Structure formats: structure tokens, C-alpha cells
Amino acid sequence: DVKVTQSSRYLVKRTGEKVFLECVQDMDHENMFWYRQDPGLGLRLIYFSYDVKMKEKGDIPEGYSVSREKKERFSLILESASTNQTSMYLCASSLRGIGYGYTFGSGTRLTVV
Amino acid sequence: GENVEQHPSTLSVQEGDSAVIKCTYSDSASNYFPWYKQELGKRPQLIIDIRSNVGEKKDQRIAVTLNKTAKHFSLHITETQPEDSAVYFCAASSSPYSGAGSYQLTFGKGTKLSVIP
Numbered sequence: 001d002v003k004v005t006q007s008s009r010y011l012v013k014r015t016g017e018k019v020f021l022e023c024v025q026d027m028d029h030e031n032m033f034w035y036r037q038d039p040g041l042g043l044r045l046i047y048f049s050y051d052v053k054m055k056e057k058g059d060i061p062e063g064y065s066v067s068r069e070k071k072e073r074f075s076l077i078l079e080s081a082s083t084n085q086t087s088m089y090l091c092a093s094s095l096r097g098i099g100y101g102y103t104f105g106s107g108t109r110l111t112v113v
Numbered sequence: 114g115e116n117v118e119q120h121p122s123t124l125s126v127q128e129g130d131s132a133v134i135k136c137t138y139s140d141s142a143s144n145y146f147p148w149y150k151q152e153l154g155k156r157p158q159l160i161i162d163i164r165s166n167v168g169e170k171k172d173q174r175i176a177v178t179l180n181k182t183a184k185h186f187s188l189h190i191t192e193t194q195p196e197d198s199a200v201y202f203c204a205a206s207s208s209p210y211s212g213a214g215s216y217q218l219t220f221g222k223g224t225k226l227s228v229i230p
Binding site for chain 1: 114119122144145147149155156157158159162164202206216217218219220221222223
């Protein structure tokens with residue numbers, strides 16, 4: 001079974017902390033994505049990567065960075081966590097090219113206090 | 114960039130009735146339109162998709178229609194059941210990075226469907 005695994009289901013961090021969210025896929029997918037999901041706002045793209053060491057900004061990249069050193073792993077970094085980054089974070093992956101749907105991870109519920 | 118509008122935001126239907134969710138998109142170059150279902154506390158999962166060279170696609174009780182001229186597409190669920198209760202997201206693809214072979218999906222804000230037994 002195809003899998004996208006996010007390292008934590010729930011996280012609680014303090015304001016100002018550096019936070020790492022990890023995502024690993026075992027499907028040899030080229031594309032990987034980070035979205036945040038908030039009530040009433042749907043899924044908003046933070047960053048995506050279409051190859052190792054490649055990254056592209058999405059719609060809401062401010063306050064975030066990413067790292068993709070290996071094909072199967074895509075990390076989201078909150079350089080200095082703030083309360084407005086409290087959210088559900090979803091990782092997804094897909095094959096390259098049009099017509100391939102995403103496979104999502106189970107999500108990480110991050111609370112910044 | 115692409116913009117996807119989804120309506121309605123909430124929808125309640127009686128079990129056995131049909132449900133229709135509509136989406137519009139802005140980028141005429143978009144050519145792939147998937148639908149995802151997210152049950153409470155679970156990950157979004159692809160339930161059906163359609164490419165721009167097809168006008169309609171069916172899979173048992175669900176169907177998707179696409180009108181490229183009007184730039185809108187719809188999800189139809191017939192004979193609804195309580196297990197259809199979930200949040201549904203439409204999406205449209207765009208390929209902002211020519212040569213990379215990559216694409217990204219822009220999602221609608223979701224429709225919370227409640228099927229009343």
C-alpha cells in the first residue's frame with residue numbers, strides 16, 4: 001500500500017521555537033508538497049518540491065522553509081514558531097506530470113502556545 | 114495563478130437523495146480536476162478525477178462533469194448514504210514551471226456534506 005508518513009500526529013511547541021515537520025513517502029514520487037489546512041480556508045500550499053534539492057514557494061510561504069535532501073523525504077521548517085501557525089499540516093506526494101493525484105499523509109496537528 | 118471557487122460550503126441531504134457540489138476555476142490552461150473526500154480526522158483521499166479532454170466520468174454512485182468553456186466542474190453523488198458524510202474538496206491543476214514536468218493542485222475551500230439517515 002502506498003504510504004506517506006508524517007512523523008508526528010500532534011505537536012505542541014512554544015512561540016519562538018524552531019519546529020521541524022517530517023514527511024516520508026515510499027512510492028518513489030518526484031513531487032512532494034506541504035499544505036496547511038484551516039477551517040473555512042481549505043488547503044493552502046506552503047511549498048512544494050519536484051526534485052531533490054529543488055523547492056518552489058506556494059501561496060503562503062512566509063515564516064516557513066523546506067528541505068529536500070533525499071527523494072523520499074520532505075521537511076517543513078518553522079524558523080520561529082508563532083501562534084498564527086497553529087494549524088493542521090498535510091504532506092502529499094505525486095508522480096511527475098499531469099493527471100496524477102496526490103497521496104496525502106495523515107497530517108500533523110501543530111499547536112503553538 | 115489558479116483560483117478555485119467551491120459551492121456550497123455546507124450541504125445537508127436526506128439519505129437516498131442526490132448531492133451536487135460545484136466548482137469554478139480561473140486558469141483556462143488547467144487540464145486535470147480531481148476530487149478528494151476527507152472524513153473526520155482522516156487524510157484527504159482521491160475519489161474521482163477528470164481530464165480536460167473528457168466531459169463526464171462515472172464511478173458507481175459518483176460522477177464528475179466538466180464544462181471547459183464555462184470553466185466549471187461538478188461532483189454528483191447519487192443515492193447518498195451516511196458514510197458519504199465528509200468534507201469534499203475539488204482541485205484544478207496548473208503547471209507554472211515549464212520544463213520541469215511538475216504541476217500543482219489548487220484546492221477549493223471544501224464542502225461539508227451531511228447525509229441525514
